[in-house]
Amino acid sequence: MRASIITTTTSFFLLLLLLYPTAIATATTPPPSTKPAVATESPSPPSTSTSTSPTLDPNQLRALQFLHIPTTQDPCTPSTCDTTVPFRHLLSLRLTNCSSDHRLSTTILSSLSTLTSLTFLNCHIPIIHFPSSLSANLHSFTSINSLQRLTGVFLSRFHNLTHLYISGDPIKVSGVHVITSKMKSLKTITLFNTHLIGYLPKDWNPKLTHIDFSKNKLKGTIPTSLTLLKNLQVLNFSSNNLIGALPNSLGALTSLKTLSLSSNSIHGPIPGSISDIPGLVHLDLGSNQLNGVIPEFISEMKELKYLNLENNKFHGVLPFNASFIKNLDVFKINGNYDLCYNSSVNSVEMNLGIAPCDKHGMPILPPPSETDTSSYSVDDLGGGGGESGGNDGDDDVEKKNGVHVNRGPNKVILGVAIALSAMVFIVIFLVLLFVC
Ligand SMILES: *[C@@H]1O[C@H](CO)[C@@H](O)[C@H](O)[C@H]1NC(C)=O
Ligand SMILES: *[C@@H]1O[C@H](CO)[C@@H](O)[C@H](O)[C@H]1NC(C)=O
Ligand SMILES: *[C@@H]1O[C@H](CO)[C@@H](O)[C@H](O)[C@H]1NC(C)=O
Ligand SMILES: *[C@@H]1O[C@H](CO)[C@@H](O)[C@H](O)[C@H]1NC(C)=O
Ligand SMILES: *[C@@H]1O[C@H](CO)[C@@H](O)[C@H](O)[C@H]1NC(C)=O
Numbered sequence: 001m002r003a004s005i006i007t008t009t010t011s012f013f014l015l016l017l018l019l020y021p022t023a024i025a026t027a028t029t030p031p032p033s034t035k036p037a038v039a040t041e042s043p044s045p046p047s048t049s050t051s052t053s054p055t056l057d058p059n060q061l062r063a064l065q066f067l068h069i070p071t072t073q074d075p076c077t078p079s080t081c082d083t084t085v086p087f088r089h090l091l092s093l094r095l096t097n098c099s100s101d102h103r104l105s106t107t108i109l110s111s112l113s114t115l116t117s118l119t120f121l122n123c124h125i126p127i128i129h130f131p132s133s134l135s136a137n138l139h140s141f142t143s144i145n146s147l148q149r150l151t152g153v154f155l156s157r158f159h160n161l162t163h164l165y166i167s168g169d170p171i172k173v174s175g176v177h178v179i180t181s182k183m184k185s186l187k188t189i190t191l192f193n194t195h196l197i198g199y200l201p202k203d204w205n206p207k208l209t210h211i212d213f214s215k216n217k218l219k220g221t222i223p224t225s226l227t228l229l230k231n232l233q234v235l236n237f238s239s240n241n242l243i244g245a246l247p248n249s250l251g252a253l254t255s256l257k258t259l260s261l262s263s264n265s266i267h268g269p270i271p272g273s274i275s276d277i278p279g280l281v282h283l284d285l286g287s288n289q290l291n292g293v294i295p296e297f298i299s300e301m302k303e304l305k306y307l308n309l310e311n312n313k314f315h316g317v318l319p320f321n322a323s324f325i326k327n328l329d330v331f332k333i334n335g336n337y338d339l340c341y342n343s344s345v346n347s348v349e350m351n352l353g354i355a356p357c358d359k360h361g362m363p364i365l366p367p368p369s370e371t372d373t374s375s376y377s378v379d380d381l382g383g384g385g386g387e388s389g390g391n392d393g394d395d396d397v398e399k400k401n402g403v404h405v406n407r408g409p410n411k412v413i414l415g416v417a418i419a420l421s422a423m424v425f426i427v428i429f430l431v432l433l434f435v436c
Pocket of ligand 3 (some may be wrong): 258260
């Protein structure tokens with residue numbers, strides 16, 4: 001729906017990216033004085049801009065015109081073109097909101113082969129063959145809700161990329177390694193919601209700082225080789241079909257700030273080595289099959305601001321006190337039915353979404369019905385099942401227990417009703433048949 005809105009409000013734009021400001025600025029006069037000057041002169045651009053700096057390569061100008069990009073004003077800014085003479089060349093191009101009649105031809109792309117950065121945003125156009133000169137020059141390639149029929153082989157030809165970002169465009173490929181194995185300079189890769197299948201690669205470029213493969217269909221385990229990435233800061237594999245245990249050597253990722261593995265089927269304990277990651281800010285392991293006790297060292301992680309361990313199978317006593325939890329921006333622990341909190345350390349008002357512990361450290365299980373009027377146990381239950389307030393808590397407990405208690409009878413009644421009405425129908429039918 002969003003795509004159709006965008007394609008109907010079609011226009012084709014050249015947006016000027018600020019990717020190489022310092023490099024270009026040093027080659028010209030100081031930027032603070034040049035930039036406003038260019039802006040004020042822009043009503044009569046062709047003559048004035050030629051007088052201050054060389055114009056764009058005529059072939060590239062024609063290519064832009066072919067793409068319906070307005071060229072009455074100099075499309076170059078200090079950041080989008082180089083400063084070669086006699087003609088400048090485009091370095092960075094961003095195509096937004098293309099219409100369906102826009103076509104990229106090999107001729108156009110050939111003349112744009114000086115580009116180092118190419119971005120498609122809401123450009124629903126079929127991909128075509130990219131000339132090898134352009135493929136080799138690109139350092140940054142982005143496609144967001146744009147290129148259709150992307151393949152791993154197509155992307156793998158951009159072997160000089162440092163940044164690859166694809167979002168919302170399905171990629172036909174047997175595994176991520178097909179895309180990345182030749183990219184020796186790759187630093188950041190995002191393949192979000194791209195229908196990726198297959199296993200995670202075994203070989204990783206040690207320069208990688210950012211890996212986001214979230215919302216795909218990747219399967220298999222997290223390879224231990226991943227933990228060799230000393231520079232990795234962001235790792236997001238959330239919403240895939242990953243299984244197996246977390247690698248014990250996960251703590252070797254000493255630069256890591258964000259670890260998101262939520263919504264997979266990862267089991268086993270949280271490895272103790274995670275305590276070796278000094279700067280971890282964001283730890284999201286929610287909605288997996290993780291078990292064991294929650295390690296106490298997590299409360300010693302000074303930078304931690306986001307901690308999601310919800311919907312797992314942790315057991316034992318929650319090892320966090322109130323002041324640790326209050327210092328987090330986000331803390332989620334509900335949906336761990338064998339986990340409980342120590343009521344002399346955490347209060348009911350914190351609405352942790354887990355049950356309080358008895359004196360043996362076992363959860364005090366909420367009784368099946370909510371009719372108990374004893375004030376203490378009702379309060380405890382509210383805290384035990386709640387996420388955000390006493391009433392919500394009671395709802396949660398009811399939901400949890402009601403799945404089995406309530407729906408069972410409902411289904412039986414429904415079945416009996418259907419059977420009865422079927423029998424009545426058959427009887428009426430037989431009677432009518434008999435009468436006829
Ligand atoms: C592209 O279209 C969207 C939605 O119609 C609009 O909000 C956005 O400003 C457009 N972008 C450009 C660069 O025109
Ligand atoms: C691209 O990579 C090739 C080798 O794969 C190298 O020879 C070439 O200089 C690189 N080009 C750029 C612009 O980085
Ligand atoms: C990881 O990916 C999920 C799904 O795309 C997203 O919601 C989440 O914000 C990402 N996490 C981080 C820390 O970027
Ligand atoms: C809470 O736990 C943290 C980390 O374990 C500890 O440093 C702090 O002293 C504790 N605070 C209280 C009030 O017990
Ligand atoms: C709860 O905390 C108190 C005070 O720290 C401690 O004495 C008690 O053993 C704890 N109970 C459980 C079940 O861990």
